[in-house]
Amino acid sequence: MAKVSCRKAFSSELLAQARQNPQIWAMATDSRGSVTIGDFFKELPNQSLELGIAEQNAVAVAAGAALMGKNVFVAGPSCFLTARAYEQIKVDVAYNHTNVKIVGVSAGVSYGPLGCTHTSLHDIAGMRALPGLSVFVPADAVQTRFLTRWLTGYEGPAFLRMGRGDVESVYGEEETFQVGRAKLARQGSDVTLAACGECVWQALQAAELLAQRGVSARVLDFFSIKPFDEEAVIRAAEETGAILTVEEHSVCGGLGEQVARTVVENRPVPVKILGFPDSECRVGASADLFRAYGLTGEAIADQALRLLGKGR
Amino acid sequence: METLEHIAFDRRLDVLDMVYRARTGHIGGSMSCMDILCALYYRVMDTEKIKRGEADRDRFLLSKGHCAEALYAVLADRGFFPRERLLSYARFDTALAEHPTRKIPGVEAATGALGHGLSLAVGMAAAARRDGSPAHIYVLMGDGEQDEGSVWEAAMAAGKYGLENLTAIVDRNRLQISGNTEQVMPLSPLAARYRDFGWEAVECSGHNSEELVRALRLRSPQKPVAVIANTVKGYGSELMENKAEWHHLVPDEEQYACIRAQLEQRRGAVSRG
Numbered sequence: 001m002a003k004v005s006c007r008k009a010f011s012s013e014l015l016a017q018a019r020q021n022p023q024i025w026a027m028a029t030d031s032r033g034s035v036t037i038g039d040f041f042k043e044l045p046n047q048s049l050e051l052g053i054a055e056q057n058a059v060a061v062a063a064g065a066a067l068m069g070k071n072v073f074v075a076g077p078s079c080f081l082t083a084r085a086y087e088q089i090k091v092d093v094a095y096n097h098t099n100v101k102i103v104g105v106s107a108g109v110s111y112g113p114l115g116c117t118h119t120s121l122h123d124i125a126g127m128r129a130l131p132g133l134s135v136f137v138p139a140d141a142v143q144t145r146f147l148t149r150w151l152t153g154y155e156g157p158a159f160l161r162m163g164r165g166d167v168e169s170v171y172g173e174e175e176t177f178q179v180g181r182a183k184l185a186r187q188g189s190d191v192t193l194a195a196c197g198e199c200v201w202q203a204l205q206a207a208e209l210l211a212q213r214g215v216s217a218r219v220l221d222f223f224s225i226k227p228f229d230e231e232a233v234i235r236a237a238e239e240t241g242a243i244l245t246v247e248e249h250s251v252c253g254g255l256g257e258q259v260a261r262t263v264v265e266n267r268p269v270p271v272k273i274l275g276f277p278d279s280e281c282r283v284g285a286s287a288d289l290f291r292a293y294g295l296t297g298e299a300i301a302d303q304a305l306r307l308l309g310k311g312r
Numbered sequence: 313m314e315t316l317e318h319i320a321f322d323r324r325l326d327v328l329d330m331v332y333r334a335r336t337g338h339i340g341g342s343m344s345c346m347d348i349l350c351a352l353y354y355r356v357m358d359t360e361k362i363k364r365g366e367a368d369r370d371r372f373l374l375s376k377g378h379c380a381e382a383l384y385a386v387l388a389d390r391g392f393f394p395r396e397r398l399l400s401y402a403r404f405d406t407a408l409a410e411h412p413t414r415k416i417p418g419v420e421a422a423t424g425a426l427g428h429g430l431s432l433a434v435g436m437a438a439a440a441r442r443d444g445s446p447a448h449i450y451v452l453m454g455d456g457e458q459d460e461g462s463v464w465e466a467a468m469a470a471g472k473y474g475l476e477n478l479t480a481i482v483d484r485n486r487l488q489i490s491g492n493t494e495q496v497m498p499l500s501p502l503a504a505r506y507r508d509f510g511w512e513a514v515e516c517s518g519h520n521s522e523e524l525v526r527a528l529r530l531r532s533p534q535k536p537v538a539v540i541a542n543t544v545k546g547y548g549s550e551l552m553e554n555k556a557e558w559h560h561l562v563p564d565e566e567q568y569a570c571i572r573a574q575l576e577q578r579r580g581a582v583s584r585g
Contacts, residue, residue: 046442049473057431057465064435067421068443069367072435088462091425092432096414 003169006162007105009141011037013148014073018047024071024152027051029058031076034164035105059085059102063092066099071152078104078161079111079120086126093157094130101151102127102159108197108248109281109289110164121276124196125253127159128226134158135225136179137255139200142171143183143223150179161197163248165286168201170221179224182232188218191304192236195246196222196255202290203246205297210304217304222255230262237267242307244272246300248290251275272307274300313584316521319389320350321579324548326385326398328575332568334402336410340558342382344485344518344543345452349386351524352450359390362418368445371420371436375429376454376483377411378560384408384416392418427460429453430480434470437478437536450528452481456488459497464509471510474534480506481528482538483518485545487556506538518543549574 018024018040030053032038041048049065051058055076062072074081081104082089093100104123111118127135136151136158138144144162151158170185177183185200186207195203200221207217218240220232236243243263245256256273263271276293290296294303305311324346331337353359357370374383381401388395393416400406407415411424420436423429433451440447457463470478482502486493493499503513512532516523518541527539545559546552549571552561563571 049438051469052465054462054465054468056427056462057434057469060428060431060462061435061438061466061469063421064432064437065439066435067432068436068439070439087425088428088431091422092428096422 003166004141005164005166006138006141006144007164008036009144010103010148010160010162011035011040013145014152015040015043017149017152018044021152022047023069025049025065025073027058027062027072027074029053029055029076029081034077035075035103037075055080055085056088059088059100060092062100063088063096063098071099071155073101073103075103075105077111077118077120078107078123079118082120082123082126082159089127089133090130094133097132098157099155100157104159104161106164107161108163109276109286112284112286112289115283116281119281121250121281123161124225124247124249124255128253128258132157134227135161136223137161137196137225138223139197139221140167140170142169142173142175143177146177147223163198163286167198170201170204177223180227180229181224182229183221183223184218185221186217186219188216189240190216191308192218192220192240192243193246193300193304194220194222194233194236194243194255194259196225197248199246199248199295202295202297202300206300206304209297209301213305215304215308215310225255225258228258230266233259233262234266237263237269242270244274244300244304244307246274246295248295249275250278252278270307272303274303315582315584316350316354317347317582318579319354320346321548321575321582323350323382323385323389324575325572327381328563328568328571330381330385330398330401332563333399335562336402337381337562338378338560340487340545340552340560341376341454341483341485342379343547343549343552344545345376345379345483346382346547347519347521347524348452348481348483348541349382351521351528353386353390355525356528357450363392368447370448370450373421373429373433373449373451374412374423375451376426376457377424380408380410380412383412387416387418426454426457427462430463430466430470433478433480434466434475437470437475438473440477441475447477449478450481452483454488455482455484455486455493455499455502456496458482458499458502467506467509467511470536475536476531476534478536479528480536480538482540483543484540485543487545487554487559489556489559491556503538503540511536511538513538513540515540515542517541519547548578
């Protein structure tokens with residue numbers, strides 16, 4: 001299947017939905033190119049607002065329009081949107097419970113060669129900590145289209161986080177998802193690989209390698225970070241006895257810590273958290289950084305074997 | 313006949329009671345902005361329409377949310393909720409927190425982190441215009457709040473989109489928590505700065521109701537309007553007037569009696585309409 005970027009899947013689906021519903025608005029922060037949302041602005045000028053390189057204002061303007069009945073998608077690079085406008089997201093979006101969708105693109109290490117001004121390895125942690133704000137991290141274009149469609153019908157604040165580049169297809173077009181439920185991407189019984197975003201595909205590669213070593217790995221896709229599927233984690237702990245988490249995010253405050261807390265509070269089993277360490281990220285293309293920080297299928301499989309006491 | 317200024321003094325007495333009873337609050341700025349709130353809620357806006365929650369009602373945002381007690385006193389007197397609720401101001405589990413939230417009838421948005429209100433107002437005004445709604449959006453900011461960069465991001469956007477259905481009022485009392493605004497971070501010439509961002513801007517006395525009502529009714533084609541309302545922090549009580557520490561001091565028993573007497577005396581000196 002052809003590789004498609006999540007951002008293009010998002011922008012084309014949003015445009016399709018907005019054609020049917022004039023209450024759906026898009027706002028940009030000089031980010032029409034980076035979000036690939038230029039067509040929306042051209043076709044629906046009365047449903048879009050360009051607010052310039054001013055994320056704080058854009059998020060609060062979105063909240064203001066939402067208070068007048070609009071369902072506003074404010075989209076820009078996640079590194080700026082979720083950090084520069086954090087207080088606006090906290091107060092104007094989450095606390096005011098406005099119908100605003102914060103869409104962070106080029107998240108994680110998508111902008112790896114640009115250095116740490118442009119990494120966005122903090123955003124899941126930051127957004128998760130805001131009461132009332134839902135958090136979603138799609139794994140591929142199919143799931144992004146599903147979430148975008150779902151969010152156009154959802155009245156409330158949410159954060160949708162995606163990368164920049166073309167991604168492997170994890171799901172077929174007819175795949176179904178349920179918000180608040182982890183997606184079982186592969187069944188398994190010896191260990192669970194819990195992943196989100198582009199790491200789901202890497203986890204599936206790892207599961208394939210583990211199968212060759214006689215290890216049956218379950219892969220759970222936590223695209224719905226909040227609401228979070230605690231039951232799936234507890235079941236995985238009970239049925240597979242060990243959980244490895246994988247995410248394109250800091251090990252501080254992301255999916256891994258959410259899984260670990262659920263396990264510790266409910267069904268203690270060994271857990272290992274894979275992600276980016278709490279240190280300045282090295283510079284490089286996304287694929288190079290995934291290799292350097294052990295987030296490839298091979299490295300994940302190695303870590304899983306170690307967790308099971310079968311490591312080299 | 314009672315004038316708006318009489319009413320404003322009555323509401324200042326309400327604020328004094330709320331702050332004194334709760335042992336907390338922002339009394340200085342509440343006193344300075346009271347004439348502005350009264351001009352809006354007793355003259356300029358259709359409060360009955362607001363109470364009915366009609367889609368094309370005018371909107372008011374208290375961007376300087378720390379002066380919530382002033383807004384609560386006005387909303388209660390205008391019948392948005394019973395006056396007895398004012399007694400719960402800043403109490404455990406109250407809806408009437410020291411900053412307003414949407415749990416309170418008449419409050420359009422939770423505010424109080426400074427530098428957000430003008431952006432919210434820009435979003436509201438842009439949506440109202442595109443919907444063809446006659447709603448006018450009013451937002452009240454503090455002058456210290458003008459230090460926030462986001463205010464100027466919003467000012468740029470309002471100018472760009474020619475939001476003629478937006479009026480921003482600055483409670484220009486020239487004092488912020490650390491002292492004189494011009495020493496903390498110079499703001500003058502404030503009206504000229506708004507004009508440079510594509511706004512119509514006027515200055516008026518923030519304690520003269522006629523001037524205020526005129527300024528708040530001012531409209532300019534394709535331009536948002538900034539009203540720089542020159543005010544006195546702690547207005548109505550010589551004990552508090554122009555003293556930065558009264559930003560959030562709470563009066564003791566003796567000070568309470570003194571402030572009450574001074575407010576009543578000043579109320580009595582206002583000429584009847």
